[in-house]
Amino acid sequence: MDLDKLRKTAAEVVSRDDVKYLIGWRRGTFGYRVAPHFIEDAAGVDELIFSPLCIANLANYLTLTEKLPVPRGQEADTRKVALLVKGCDSRAVAQLIVEKGIKREDVVVIGMPCPGMIDWKLLAERYPETDVAAEIGWKGEDFLLIRGEEEITIPRAEVLAEKCRLCRHPNPVLSDITIGEAVEPWAVAEDSGVAEIEAKEAAERWDYWEEQFSKCIRCYSCRNACPLCYCEDCILDRLDPIWVNRAVNFSENTAFHLARAFHLAGRCVECGECERVCPVGIPLGKLNRKLARTVREEYGFEPGLDPEAEPFQASFKPDDPEEFIL
Amino acid sequence: MSAMLLNKEKWSEFIGKLSGKNLWAPAVQGEVKKYAPVAEGETVELDEGNTTVPPKALLFPQTETLYRFSTGKEELEFPGLDEEMVLLGVRPCDARAMALVENLFRWDFDDPYYLKRRELTTLIGLACNEPELNCFCPSVGGSPDSTEGLDILMTDLGESYLLETVTEKGKAIVEEMKDLLEEAPADALEQKEQLAKGAREKIRRGIDPEGIPEALPQLWEDPLWQRISAPCLGCGICTYLCPTCYCFDIQDEIEGSAGRRCRMWDSCMFAEYTKHTSGHNPRPTRRERTRNRINHKYSYFVDKFGVIACVGCGRCSTLCPVNIDLIDILRQVKAAQ
Amino acid sequence: MSEQFKPNIVAFLCNWCTYAGADLAGTSRIQYPANVKIIRVMCSGRVNPLYVVNALQQGADGVLISGCHPGDCHYMEGNYYARRRLKLLKELLEFTGVDPRRFNMSWVSASEGHKWKEVVEKAVEDAIAAGPFDQFRRRQIGW
Structure with a gap:
C-alpha cells in the first residue's frame, strides 16, 4: 500500500473546486480503532491512512449526512463528495446509484483494492488494546502489528474479518481513481455460519434467533451503519401507523430484525457493517447473507456489481421460481 | 462503616443464601456481559471488567409498563412493585451513576417507579482492581473503590473478599450472613487501601474537567x-x-x-x-x-x-x-x- | 387438548382474482373451513411483508396470500413482484425458525372457486399440523 500516493491523490482531489470534502480513514484515539476522517482541505491528508483496520464502510455517509433546506437567497452546495472505497464499499456505492439514492456524477470514487481487513475484536483477544492507537499493516498474506520497537506478524487466518473470508469482490467495482494494484480474489470458504443454522431443526433455529433477538437493545446502530438503510422516513420511526412498537421485547425485536433483513434482500452488498457495529453481538450478517445467497443462487443476481442494473425487488422475470406457490 | 471478611471457601454458601433474595449478577452471554438472575443452586464468578449493559437497566428497565387499561373498565391496573432485589458485583461507577440519576427522579416530581425500585434494591459493589482501558472515574469525581450509591462494597483480596458496610440495608445483609463472615483484621484494610491505590495508578486515560x-x-x-x-x-x-x-x-x-x-x-x-x-x-x-x-x-x-x-x-x-x-x-x- | 385446535389464518386476497374466486366459492355454495379471515387488498403486489409479520405478532397461526395467475394481473405485473418478494420472505421466516407451513401463497383466479376451497383446506391443514403459534405474540411477550 502506497500511503504517499494515497495522500498525494487525496490532496489533489480535495483541492479541486468541484469537491466539497473527501471521506477517508484516520487512526483512532486508542487501541485498534480507526475513525472516519472528513477532509476539507489539503492539510487534512496527513492524517489519512489505509490499513487493515479501515473496515468501516464510508459509503454510508453519502446518505447519512443531513441535507438541510437551503436558506432563501443562498445557493445549494452542489459540489461532489470524494470517498475512499474498498471492494465491498464500492458495491454499496453502485447499489446506491442503481436505486437513485445518489447520482454517479455527485461522487468521486477513489478505489482501494483490498487485501482483507482485520476483525479488531479477534486481534484484541490475542493482543489487548492499549491507550495508544496501534499501527498495523499488511505483510504478504499476513498482518503486521507494530508496537514501538516490536513487530509482530499475525497470521491472516487468525484475525481476518468474517466478511472478508467470504468476500468475492475485493477490488472496487467502480472508481474514478484507483490506488494500488488490483488484488487477486482469494478462494472463498463456504458460509459456515449460515449453513450451520440451516442444518438445525426449525425449533432449534427459533431458539437460536430468540436468544439473539432478545439481546437487542434497539439502538438502531445496525440500521444507521448500513449504507443501504437510508429511507428518510423509516418505518421504525413511524408512529402512525405503528409497524413495530417502541417496546423492547422479543416480539417487537423480532419484527424489527425481520423487517431490517427483508428490506435489504437483493440489496445487501455484504459489507458486514450491521454486524460489526452491534454492541451486543447479534449475528445480523447471517440473515443478510442467507437472503443474498438465495438471490444469487436462485435468481442469478448479485447487487452492487453494475450501477446500470435494475433493482432486484423492483424487477422480475416471467420465469422466476414459483415452486412454493399453490 | 464496619468491615468483614468473607473467605472465598464460603463463597458458594454466601451466594446460596443471597440467591433466595432475587439475586442478579454479571454473566457472560455470548459476546456480551450483562446482569442476569442467579437461580438457586447456581454460583457466580466475579471477574474484572464491566458489563456492556449497565445495571441501570434493572432499576430503570428499557421498557416498563406504567399501567394497563381496557375499555369498559374505569380503573387502571398498576403493576405491583414489591419484589426486593439484590445486585451483586456492581462497579463503583455504575453505583455512583444511580446516585446521580436519583437527582433527576427526585427533582420536581418524585418518580414512584424508579424510587420504589431503588428502595427495594440492595447494591453489593465490587471495587475494581484492574480498571479497563477507557476507565476514567477519578477524572469525574469517582474512584475504583467509591462507595457512593452502594450498600456494601466488596474488594477482592485474593483469598477472600473484604465487605465494607455502607448503609443500613447493607448492614442487614451482613447481619444475615454473620455466620459466614469474620471481623476483618487491620492488615486486610491495609491491603484494600493498597489495591485501591494500585487501581488508581493503573488508570491510563483521563482528563481534568476543570473549566x-x-x-x-x-x-x-x-x-x-x-x-x-x-x-x-x-x-x-x-x-x-x-x-x-x-x-x-x-x-x-x-x-x-x-x-x-x-x-x-x-x-x-x-x-x-x-x-x-x-x-x-x-x-x-x-x-x-x-x-x-x-x-x-x-x-x-x-x-x-x-x-x-x-x-x-x-x-x-x-x-x-x-x-x-x-x-x-x-x-x-x-x-x- | 381434547378439542381440535382451530387455527386463525389471515388471508390477503387480491381484489380482482382470488377475492372474486372466494366470492364465487360462496355463491356456488362450496363449503370450506371458516378459519380464514380475509383481508382484501388491491393486488398481491400490495402485500407488504410486514403485514405478514404483523399478523403473526397479533395472533395469526398462519398467513395465506393469494393473487392472480402470472400474466393475469389487473395491473399487468403486480403479482410478479409479489412472487419475488414473498419467496424471500418465506425463506427468511424459515431461516429464523418459523414453521414453513404457516406461510402459504397461491394463484387463484376469479373462476376457481373450487381451487380456493382446496387452497384454504391446505392452509388450514398445514396450520393445524404446525400447531398454535404464540411464541411471537405481542401481548403474551410484551404485556
Missing part, C-alpha cells in the same frame, strides 16, 4: 461540533449503554380493547427525539445532537444539580463503532476554550 462546564456554553457555535459529529452514525449506543442517561419516552400500546401505557428508553442521538408534531426539528443534524449529549452531561446537569452527569465508565468511548471518544471530545473542548 469544561463553564467553557461549553461559550463553544455553542464552535466548529468543533461539526468535526466531532461528522462520523457519528446517530445510533443509540452511547446513550442507551450510558449508566447516567435516563431519557425516556411514553407510549400507549393498544390491541383490541385493552392496552398499556409504558415508558421506554429514548436517546437524544435520535432525530425523532426532538421532532415536533409539525415536522420541524430544532436539532436537525447530528451536530446539534452530539453537542446536546456533551452539554447535558458536562454543563446542564452541573447547573441543575451541581455535579457532572458522567461517572467515567468509558462505555461510550469503548462501544462507539466510529471512535467518537468522550475523552477526546473533552480534550478538544478544553483546547478550543
Whole structure:
C-alpha cells in the first residue's frame, strides 16, 4: 500500500473546486480503532491512512449526512463528495446509484483494492488494546502489528474479518481513481455460519434467533451503519401507523430484525457493517447473507456489481421460481 | 462503616443464601456481559471488567409498563412493585451513576417507579482492581473503590473478599450472613487501601474537567461540533449503554380493547427525539445532537444539580463503532476554550 | 387438548382474482373451513411483508396470500413482484425458525372457486399440523 500516493491523490482531489470534502480513514484515539476522517482541505491528508483496520464502510455517509433546506437567497452546495472505497464499499456505492439514492456524477470514487481487513475484536483477544492507537499493516498474506520497537506478524487466518473470508469482490467495482494494484480474489470458504443454522431443526433455529433477538437493545446502530438503510422516513420511526412498537421485547425485536433483513434482500452488498457495529453481538450478517445467497443462487443476481442494473425487488422475470406457490 | 471478611471457601454458601433474595449478577452471554438472575443452586464468578449493559437497566428497565387499561373498565391496573432485589458485583461507577440519576427522579416530581425500585434494591459493589482501558472515574469525581450509591462494597483480596458496610440495608445483609463472615483484621484494610491505590495508578486515560462546564456554553457555535459529529452514525449506543442517561419516552400500546401505557428508553442521538408534531426539528443534524449529549452531561446537569452527569465508565468511548471518544471530545473542548 | 385446535389464518386476497374466486366459492355454495379471515387488498403486489409479520405478532397461526395467475394481473405485473418478494420472505421466516407451513401463497383466479376451497383446506391443514403459534405474540411477550 502506497500511503504517499494515497495522500498525494487525496490532496489533489480535495483541492479541486468541484469537491466539497473527501471521506477517508484516520487512526483512532486508542487501541485498534480507526475513525472516519472528513477532509476539507489539503492539510487534512496527513492524517489519512489505509490499513487493515479501515473496515468501516464510508459509503454510508453519502446518505447519512443531513441535507438541510437551503436558506432563501443562498445557493445549494452542489459540489461532489470524494470517498475512499474498498471492494465491498464500492458495491454499496453502485447499489446506491442503481436505486437513485445518489447520482454517479455527485461522487468521486477513489478505489482501494483490498487485501482483507482485520476483525479488531479477534486481534484484541490475542493482543489487548492499549491507550495508544496501534499501527498495523499488511505483510504478504499476513498482518503486521507494530508496537514501538516490536513487530509482530499475525497470521491472516487468525484475525481476518468474517466478511472478508467470504468476500468475492475485493477490488472496487467502480472508481474514478484507483490506488494500488488490483488484488487477486482469494478462494472463498463456504458460509459456515449460515449453513450451520440451516442444518438445525426449525425449533432449534427459533431458539437460536430468540436468544439473539432478545439481546437487542434497539439502538438502531445496525440500521444507521448500513449504507443501504437510508429511507428518510423509516418505518421504525413511524408512529402512525405503528409497524413495530417502541417496546423492547422479543416480539417487537423480532419484527424489527425481520423487517431490517427483508428490506435489504437483493440489496445487501455484504459489507458486514450491521454486524460489526452491534454492541451486543447479534449475528445480523447471517440473515443478510442467507437472503443474498438465495438471490444469487436462485435468481442469478448479485447487487452492487453494475450501477446500470435494475433493482432486484423492483424487477422480475416471467420465469422466476414459483415452486412454493399453490 | 464496619468491615468483614468473607473467605472465598464460603463463597458458594454466601451466594446460596443471597440467591433466595432475587439475586442478579454479571454473566457472560455470548459476546456480551450483562446482569442476569442467579437461580438457586447456581454460583457466580466475579471477574474484572464491566458489563456492556449497565445495571441501570434493572432499576430503570428499557421498557416498563406504567399501567394497563381496557375499555369498559374505569380503573387502571398498576403493576405491583414489591419484589426486593439484590445486585451483586456492581462497579463503583455504575453505583455512583444511580446516585446521580436519583437527582433527576427526585427533582420536581418524585418518580414512584424508579424510587420504589431503588428502595427495594440492595447494591453489593465490587471495587475494581484492574480498571479497563477507557476507565476514567477519578477524572469525574469517582474512584475504583467509591462507595457512593452502594450498600456494601466488596474488594477482592485474593483469598477472600473484604465487605465494607455502607448503609443500613447493607448492614442487614451482613447481619444475615454473620455466620459466614469474620471481623476483618487491620492488615486486610491495609491491603484494600493498597489495591485501591494500585487501581488508581493503573488508570491510563483521563482528563481534568476543570473549566469544561463553564467553557461549553461559550463553544455553542464552535466548529468543533461539526468535526466531532461528522462520523457519528446517530445510533443509540452511547446513550442507551450510558449508566447516567435516563431519557425516556411514553407510549400507549393498544390491541383490541385493552392496552398499556409504558415508558421506554429514548436517546437524544435520535432525530425523532426532538421532532415536533409539525415536522420541524430544532436539532436537525447530528451536530446539534452530539453537542446536546456533551452539554447535558458536562454543563446542564452541573447547573441543575451541581455535579457532572458522567461517572467515567468509558462505555461510550469503548462501544462507539466510529471512535467518537468522550475523552477526546473533552480534550478538544478544553483546547478550543 | 381434547378439542381440535382451530387455527386463525389471515388471508390477503387480491381484489380482482382470488377475492372474486372466494366470492364465487360462496355463491356456488362450496363449503370450506371458516378459519380464514380475509383481508382484501388491491393486488398481491400490495402485500407488504410486514403485514405478514404483523399478523403473526397479533395472533395469526398462519398467513395465506393469494393473487392472480402470472400474466393475469389487473395491473399487468403486480403479482410478479409479489412472487419475488414473498419467496424471500418465506425463506427468511424459515431461516429464523418459523414453521414453513404457516406461510402459504397461491394463484387463484376469479373462476376457481373450487381451487380456493382446496387452497384454504391446505392452509388450514398445514396450520393445524404446525400447531398454535404464540411464541411471537405481542401481548403474551410484551404485556
